[in-house]
Amino acid sequence: MPNKHWADDPDESETGSGTSLCLSNCQTSDTDITKPDENFGSISTRSLTPQSKGRTRPPQQPHGGSSAQTTTSAGRAYKDPDIDTTERLSDINPDFNRADGTKKLKERVIDRWHRFCQKNLEREPDCARWSDLEKALRQASADCIFQFLKWCSKLQYEVDGRKLPGYGQAGTFNTDWKYFRIYYQDALGKKMDKAMAKSLRTGRQWLIKENELGTQPRDNVPVYIDDMIKFNEMILQTRKKRFFLGIQRIILCLALMLGLFTAGRKNAILKLQNTFSFPEIILGVSLVFSPHVFIMGLLLHARAFKADIRSIDDVRSLFVMRGCQELPLLLEEAMDDYYLFCRVDMIDGEPQILRDQPMSNSHYNNAIHSISEIIGLLKWFFFYQFRYSIGGILDDTVLGLKPDKVIGRALTNISRYADKRRPRYLDDTQKDSDFEYRAKEM
Numbered sequence: 001m002p003n004k005h006w007a008d009d010p011d012e013s014e015t016g017s018g019t020s021l022c023l024s025n026c027q028t029s030d031t032d033i034t035k036p037d038e039n040f041g042s043i044s045t046r047s048l049t050p051q052s053k054g055r056t057r058p059p060q061q062p063h064g065g066s067s068a069q070t071t072t073s074a075g076r077a078y079k080d081p082d083i084d085t086t087e088r089l090s091d092i093n094p095d096f097n098r099a100d101g102t103k104k105l106k107e108r109v110i111d112r113w114h115r116f117c118q119k120n121l122e123r124e125p126d127c128a129r130w131s132d133l134e135k136a137l138r139q140a141s142a143d144c145i146f147q148f149l150k151w152c153s154k155l156q157y158e159v160d161g162r163k164l165p166g167y168g169q170a171g172t173f174n175t176d177w178k179y180f181r182i183y184y185q186d187a188l189g190k191k192m193d194k195a196m197a198k199s200l201r202t203g204r205q206w207l208i209k210e211n212e213l214g215t216q217p218r219d220n221v222p223v224y225i226d227d228m229i230k231f232n233e234m235i236l237q238t239r240k241k242r243f244f245l246g247i248q249r250i251i252l253c254l255a256l257m258l259g260l261f262t263a264g265r266k267n268a269i270l271k272l273q274n275t276f277s278f279p280e281i282i283l284g285v286s287l288v289f290s291p292h293v294f295i296m297g298l299l300l301h302a303r304a305f306k307a308d309i310r311s312i313d314d315v316r317s318l319f320v321m322r323g324c325q326e327l328p329l330l331l332e333e334a335m336d337d338y339y340l341f342c343r344v345d346m347i348d349g350e351p352q353i354l355r356d357q358p359m360s361n362s363h364y365n366n367a368i369h370s371i372s373e374i375i376g377l378l379k380w381f382f383f384y385q386f387r388y389s390i391g392g393i394l395d396d397t398v399l400g401l402k403p404d405k406v407i408g409r410a411l412t413n414i415s416r417y418a419d420k421r422r423p424r425y426l427d428d429t430q431k432d433s434d435f436e437y438r439a440k441e442m
Contacts, residue, residue: 094186101267101361105179111159113137113183116148134187142196145180146203152176153211170213177204222388223381228260229289234375236288241370244344244351247301251341251359252367254294259386261291266383271358272340274331295340299331302338302355306330 069079095103114133121130129136140148153167167173185191192200208215232253235241243249259269262277278291287293300311307329309315320327343357372380 099267102179102182105175106183109176109179109183112152112155113148113180115159116151119151137184137187142199142203145196145200148180149177149200149204149207153207167211167213170208170215173208173213174204220388221379221385223260223385225260225289228256231256231371231375231381232288234371235367238371238374240374241367243367244346245353247298247353248344248367250294250297251344252364253288254291254298255341255359255364257289257291257294259383263387266364267361269383270339270341270361270364273338274336276340298340302335304331304335304338306332 069077072078095106098106110133117130117133117136120136121127124130129139153173155164156166157163181192207213235249235253255269258264258272258276258278259266262269264277278295296312296315299305300309303310309329315329318327318329338355339358341359342353342355343359343363344351344353346352368382369380
């Protein structure tokens, strides 16, 4: 059997460590099978494996070399950078890339664990572990964590004196448990033991039943354009809800319009800056629900254009140059750092527009809750309701189903609960029943 050697091996031809022979030049004399060829040992094992053309073996640094140095294609010497170990993986905060909402909820759980440890330190002053939060967490047993969860369900006030709403639904209770497990994993560097997690699952189910927490999911009440037109009208004209500046009403209306058209998340909408989805068609018979009018008003108010444009009349006076299809209106460079839904706050007794800061969730929620109560809705409007009508759109588009839209909207929309006779302010007795009392007053 003739010995076959790969020809034109780029690895061997460059390094010169092996022998490259053409297949036609190989010796074809009969060789004893038990006696290997003399030239076979001189050929490296790597040369027997076919290599793709163009692949080269990187040059090996000889042992004892102080640093790797090579020459670039431009003929300049390049030296590998030194190894910098000033930053370690353990030095990186695990929360640096998490959402603000996640950080806030985790901080709330950590604060409650701190208060729980302080309470145990008062009860057991000789126990040193309660003075160190992470040490107490590392040594905590399943029963200790169960006592913490039970203690959290009895909290009534925050450290700053604000009254807590408490756990009304099992979902809220399980949310706090989820962020406690995140805190536990970050502190210990590992997940909770399976046996401990299993026993605490039973304990959480017992607490849900013991505290009579609600387990039924909320109604998926959709919101339509007709509903939001009335909502925007109430935002713009009501005097029962006070704002620092009128621009806050404009911002709130535009946030609701973009939320309805894009079905985006609330936090994503409130943090929009210079790039966002915008409807091309003006919907609605009134300018109250025209996003183009609102966005142009905000741009003019911020004096966002580089050109001297101060009103809509200045825009109408512009003409497109002959031979062109559009006239770009450039914005000021500072607009790149501004938020579309900016923050408005009182500073030194004067209302100020802070365009480089987004509107806070608390301001948005307080305004929406107040408007919902003024309209007389049974339950507060929340942003996720914009997504509940998408199923009907899919039925119409994909399946070709044509439901009775008039009856369907009348039976499902949020406005069917509106009743201005429903009281907005409740006394202490009425607050215990909250929404149940509102329903009975209809």
